[in-house]
Amino acid sequence: MSTKIWLSSPHMGGEELKYVHEAFSTNWIAPLGPNVNAFEDSLQTYLGENKEIAALSSGTAAIHLALIVLGVTSGDEVICQSFTFSASANPILYQGATPVFVDSELETWNICPKQLEIAINDRIKKGKKPKAIIAVHLYGMPYNVTKIKALSVKYDIPVIEDSAEALGSAVNGQKCGTFGDFGVFSFNGNKIITTSGGGALVCNDVATKQQAIFLATQARDEAPHYQHSKIGYNYRLSNVLAGIGRGQLEVLQDRIDKRRANFNYYKENLKDNNFQFLEAPEGYFSNRWLTCILTPSFEMREKIRVHLHTLGIESRPLWKPMHTQPIFMKYPRYVNGVSEKLFEIGLCLPSGSNTTENELDSVVGVLNGF
Numbered sequence: 001m002s003t004k005i006w007l008s009s010p011h012m013g014g015e016e017l018k019y020v021h022e023a024f025s026t027n028w029i030a031p032l033g034p035n036v037n038a039f040e041d042s043l044q045t046y047l048g049e050n051k052e053i054a055a056l057s058s059g060t061a062a063i064h065l066a067l068i069v070l071g072v073t074s075g076d077e078v079i080c081q082s083f084t085f086s087a088s089a090n091p092i093l094y095q096g097a098t099p100v101f102v103d104s105e106l107e108t109w110n111i112c113p114k115q116l117e118i119a120i121n122d123r124i125k126k127g128k129k130p131k132a133i134i135a136v137h138l139y140g141m142p143y144n145v146t147k148i149k150a151l152s153v154k155y156d157i158p159v160i161e162d163s164a165e166a167l168g169s170a171v172n173g174q175k176c177g178t179f180g181d182f183g184v185f186s187f188n189g190n191k192i193i194t195t196s197g198g199g200a201l202v203c204n205d206v207a208t209k210q211q212a213i214f215l216a217t218q219a220r221d222e223a224p225h226y227q228h229s230k231i232g233y234n235y236r237l238s239n240v241l242a243g244i245g246r247g248q249l250e251v252l253q254d255r256i257d258k259r260r261a262n263f264n265y266y267k268e269n270l271k272d273n274n275f276q277f278l279e280a281p282e283g284y285f286s287n288r289w290l291t292c293i294l295t296p297s298f299e300m301r302e303k304i305r306v307h308l309h310t311l312g313i314e315s316r317p318l319w320k321p322m323h324t325q326p327i328f329m330k331y332p333r334y335v336n337g338v339s340e341k342l343f344e345i346g347l348c349l350p351s352g353s354n355t356t357e358n359e360l361d362s363v364v365g366v367l368n369g370f
């Protein structure tokens with residue numbers, strides 16, 4: 001048995017195999033079936049707000065389909081939060097569109113409303129109104145949903161809400177994933193619940209959901225033969241994997257409670273040290289997918305990370321901003337230094353819901369040695 005302490009590893013609840021067995025015993029081994037429908041229904045009930053859910057093969061696929069449904073195409077511009085995982089931005093390039101990166105605010109570490117408005121106005125002045133805004137609830141902390149929504153309405157630009165890391169997070173009781181014109185979830189192996197690989201697109205109405213599923217199932221026209229008048233994708237979730245998802249949704253609340261307990265444990269036990277934590281603004285509820293600390297300096301961050309690594313403890317620097325990534329460097333950016341600073345001094349700590357108190361204790365022990 002490995003004694004390695006992981007950043008965020010899969011954590012099965014126990015009922016997943018029951019639904020996987022159902023898929024086998026009924027021979028629904030396909031990217032459709034009863035588990036897919038039931039998984040969508042459970043997620044719909046959980047999120048509320050009269051949303052419609054399309055279960056997909058990944059969160060990346062969900063972002064891609066949202067862009068396609070919004071009509072983003074070659075030559076268009078799409079604003080994207082720079083401080084994120086590359087999967088938020090890659091689908092913009094799949095469409096041949098241009099990403100425009102916008103920096104973060106200190107309050108949530110997510111897209112800065114001020115920089116966003118500067119960016120929108122500047123892009124319009126340069127002759128192109130952005131087609132969409134991709135905002136991200138990074139590490140489970142909601143972005144400023146009120147201000148971003150207001151800008152979206154003011155300039156009439158739809159928002160794709162990347163909630164891949166924020167299932168269970170909320171603002172004033174409303175769940176993340178329900179604020180945008182589209183919401184996106186990921187059920188990859190490292191997320192708060194997992195189907196091993198999977199995702200979901202949250203839509204505002206049935207017609208949009210049907211359009212997304214049409215595109216996700218190879219865009220077959222109504223005909224006895226295979227007839228196509230649009231480019232299609234193979235993006236639907238497998239009925240076997242949806243079975244895992246059904247079991248995982250049953251334990252979601254436990255997973256959220258434990259991740260939040262991890263955060264509180266770190267905060268409480270590191271309080272005599274010089275580390276900073278991101279506090280939730282009033283009314284904001286974070287699922288605390290990963291607990292992150294800000295260290296006093298880049299050198300200190302690296303010393304800690306390397307030392308943890310030698311002890312078999314996985315930690316990771318915060319996301320490297322997209323505007324500093326080799327593949328994205330050449331695109332327009334509106335920056336204020338926040339995300340670069342966070343990347344320089346920030347570290348994600350082991351945060352899995354299956355992390356034991358002993359394991360948390362050994363991480364804390366190392367950190368308090370600095």
Ligand SMILES: *Cc1c(COP(=O)(O)O)cnc(C)c1O
Pocket residue numbers: 057058059060061084085087088136162164165185186187188198199
């Ligand atoms: C994980 C993640 C994605 C992509 O989800 P996949 O299911 O891995 O494709 C997108 N955005 C963010 C912020 C993520 O963390």
